[in-house]
Amino acid sequence: MHDFFEEQLEALRVRSLDRHLREICSAQGAEIEIGDRRLVNFSSNDYLGLANDPRLREAAIAAISEFGVGGGASRLISGTQSPHVRLERALAKWKGTEAALCFTSGYAAALGTIPAVVTKDDVILLDKLCHASLIDGAKLSGAILRVFPHNHLGKLESHLQWSQREHAGKRILIVTESVFSMDGDRAPLRELIELKKRFGALLLLDEAHAVGVIGPNGRGLAATENLNEDVDVQMGTLSKGATNRRPTLNAQRSTSNENSGSAIFPWIVGDEQAALDLALALQTEGFLVPAIRYPTVAKGAARLRITVTAAHEEDQIRALCEAIKRLERGAS
């Protein structure tokens, strides 16, 4: 390896910012196998525990038997097949939107959608804690990008005033998330919509961590607040929640005994090495809880990100809470 790569890796290591892939040898679920160990998995976004559901496995196998693997061409050439069309119609009906378009991942959805909505000379106003895919999509669009502090309506309003003044006649797109992926808190949707209407702006809402988790039938935050029609573009991803088992997930959220508007519970530690040490201590006790560090979160805002899913047993959640309390006592 070139020396400069070695130096770069070493610089990451000394700041406790190096990253490594973890090989999981089992299917996804409440318990997973890593090496020769079985760990209770509190790191997953498979909120409804459907990733290994036999009904979904069988449906995927049946679809492969009928349609094979691979689209054959891009969707605009000849790669749009009946299952894609049926899925999009079903999603639009479920979400109560005019139409839906599926991409291969949430990342691709952000990159494909944002540049289709705004372009060079338009303005994007983006919440500071938005996911990297939204930032990349915003950059790719070529629009002028301004970031507002997390959920800060006052600052957003002054950005909107500035946009109207300095970029009159251009489109203004507000980009935010329903449930923030590393903090688990929610956007003030009603107030955001009030602002976007006042300034004639558009709103793109990423429902990735809300779909399947909150709202009527898990339809997300826009549906919860009955604001579907006021959100111009809703984004989501099928790699996380889906649409049944919500009562079980709600029960798990209340078992975890914390106030969170989602299935995400951050334990903010601050120091990167301290977060890694705590993650290792939990792993020794049989729990997989990832340490989230810069650049996924701000420097010095490292945390353990705990996610509960419908697949967890209550006892597993209680055992994790006990282990965390022991570690907290040990640290103080």
Ligand SMILES: Cc1ncc(COP(=O)(O)O)c(C=O)c1O
């Ligand atoms: C808020 C948010 N949007 C988009 C994505 C990207 O989704 P995917 O992993 O399907 O590319 C993620 C992924 O974690 C996310 O947290």
